[in-house]
Amino acid sequence: xxxxxxxxxxxxxxxxxxxxxxxxxxxxxxxxxxxxxxxxxxxxxxxxxxxxxxxxxxxxxxxxxxxxxxxxxxxxxxxxxxxxxxxxxxxxxxxxxxxxxxxxxxxxxxxxxxxxxxxxxxxxxxxxxxxxxxxxxxxxxxxxxxxxxxxxxxxxxxxxxxxxxxxxxxxxxxxxxxxxxxxxxxxxxxxxxxxxxxxxxxxxxxxxxxxxxxxxxxx
Ligand SMILES: [Zn+2]
Numbered sequence: 601x602x603x604x605x606x607x608x609x610x611x612x613x614x615x616x617x618x619x620x621x622x623x624x625x626x627x628x629x630x631x632x633x634x635x636x637x638x639x640x641x642x643x644x645x646x647x648x649x650x651x652x653x654x655x656x657x658x659x660x661x662x663x664x665x666x667x668x669x670x671x672x673x674x675x676x677x678x679x680x681x682x683x684x685x686x687x688x689x690x691x692x693x694x695x696x697x698x699x700x701x702x703x704x705x706x707x708x709x710x711x712x713x714x715x716x717x718x719x720x721x722x723x724x725x726x727x728x729x730x731x732x733x734x735x736x737x738x739x740x741x742x743x744x745x746x747x748x749x750x751x752x753x754x755x756x757x758x759x760x761x762x763x764x765x766x767x768x769x770x771x772x773x774x775x776x777x778x779x780x781x782x783x784x785x786x787x788x789x790x791x792x793x794x795x796x797x798x799x800x801x802x803x804x805x806x807x808x809x810x811x812x813x814x815x816x817x818x819x
Contacts, residue, residue: 649690655734655751655758658694659701665692665760671709674765680772682712682721690764692730701734702748707767716775718782728771732763 649667658665668687671678678684692705707728715722733748735741741750751763 646687646689649692649760649764651759651761652757653760654756655694655703655753656701656756659696659703659734661694662696663694665694666690669761669764671711673761674768677765677768677772680713680769682714685712686710688764688768692760697733697745697748700744700748703730703732703734703751703763705730707764707771709768711772713772713776715778715782717777718786720778720782722776722778724776726768726771728767730767 646666646668649665649669653665666689668689671681671686671688672684674688675684686709688707688709690705690707692703695702695704707726707730709726711724711726712721713724714720731748732751733744734753735744735750736753741752744750751758
């Protein structure tokens, strides 16, 4: 869990919150909002990845980029989630494979998704491997070795955040359900509805005792 909501009411409490959270998380810097609000604590120790970068230059340098990107800046992806809180962590290696300029790496994110069985939120740890090669056109894309997916270079600068978002969308399973049998939840809910209906019927009898007599007469 990377983001932890806390409530604090004063500066002394703020210190305690800091200390407590510091112990629990591997990150050491946090953001706290103003007094009395529900604060969002975000990992700031890890740098943000650059949103745009010169792919060709980074590949020729063999650059490694490690950082995070907030989920709430990826609306296409968060539309699939239960909440948009949290970050994706990225470890990206730019390089060359013969004449090809490549990007490989790993993405990971702790997500809150919706269970498709009980429709309640559930945690899901998403891991995605990427292996991309820069191409200039469809022809080049078709002749790529199997190990690479094509990344079409449309401008000098590549929108890295968008590339990451695309990879996350591809890696997210279409259907996610709780590992435990959460159909219990549905049964309980059905039970509750039944009880409510029974109670409502009972109430009707109390309100109109003659209805019971009518029923008795019928029998
Ligand atoms: Zn479920």
